Amino acid sequence: MSRLPRGFHARAATVVAPALLGQVLVRRLPSGEELRARLVETEAYEQDDPASHAFRGITARNGVMFGPPGRLYVYFTYGMHHCMNVVVGREGEGCAVLLRAAEPLEGLAVMGRARGTDRLRDLCRGPARLAQAFAVDRSLDGADLVAGDQLWIERGRSVDPMDVRSGPRVGIRVATERPWRFWVDEPWVSSRRWGPVSARS
DNA sequence: TCCCCGATTAACT
DNA sequence: GTTAATCGGGGAG
Numbered sequence: 175m176s177r178l179p180r181g182f183h184a185r186a187a188t189v190v191a192p193a194l195l196g197q198v199l200v201r202r203l204p205s206g207e208e209l210r211a212r213l214v215e216t217e218a219y220e221q222d223d224p225a226s227h228a229f230r231g232i233t234a235r236n237g238v239m240f241g242p243p244g245r246l247y248v249y250f251t252y253g254m255h256h257c258m259n260v261v262v263g264r265e266g267e268g269c270a271v272l273l274r275a276a277e278p279l280e281g282l283a284v285m286g287r288a289r290g291t292d293r294l295r296d297l298c299r300g301p302a303r304l305a306q307a308f309a310v311d312r313s314l315d316g317a318d319l320v321a322g323d324q325l326w327i328e329r330g331r332s333v334d335p336m337d338v339r340s341g342p343r344v345g346i347r348v349a350t351e352r353p354w355r356f357w358v359d360e361p362w363v364s365s366r367r368w369g370p371v372s373a374r375s
Numbered sequence: 376t377c378c379c380c381g382a383t384t385a386a387c388t
Numbered sequence: 389g390t391t392a393a394t395c396g397g398g399g400a401g
Binding site for chain 2: 227
Binding site for chain 3: 250252
């Protein structure tokens with residue numbers, strides 16, 4: 175399997191987000207074990223986007239977002255959850271794609287232990303669940319997905335563009351008119367409400 | 376310093 | 389459908 179190159183990430187968030195569907199997220203744990211899951215749901219956060227953590231400029235928390243593309247931005251929220259994003263676009267822009275859900279493929283027992291459940295469907299269904307299953311927290315903030323050895327993304331079987339759906343992003347109260355959540359209609363996504371088949375190619 | 380609330384989840388009714 | 393859990397970020401004062 176080939177790893178997604180820097181150039182893949184160096185594009186607009188609204189392009190990278192749907193393009194990530196079907197790609198395989200890989201985590202190598204300190205123990206050497208590898209986890210794999212196929213991405214099925216993402217969200218784009220662009221420049222000048224009121225819903226983006228980068229909207230109000232660079233801070234200690236979101237600094238990685240303004241760095242080079244292809245790195246991981248991890249944030250902590252609700253006092254208990256971690257979520258992971260891929261930094262995209264050009265350095266200095268502050269664009270990212272939130273990884274929201276995936277189909278577990280490999281390392282299921284390890285994911286189940288991390289999640290505290292054996293229910294396959296709940297291992298990676300939701301951004302915080304995905305991060306927990308993959309043992310991702312703030313210590314991986316800034317990890318290089320292109321050249322690093324802890325986390326990366328491999329080219330997976332491509333998703334038919336006609337199967338990509340889109341709709342409003344989840345859990346935000348601004349910019350709801352931007353249909354920047356992308357997903358495929360499978361049981362692994364966090365929510366199947368909304369969204370006709372996307373018009374985008 | 377204080378204070379509100381969040382790119383959520385799980386356990387309820 | 390509703391709500392508690394739980395705490396760091398960042399705007400206001």
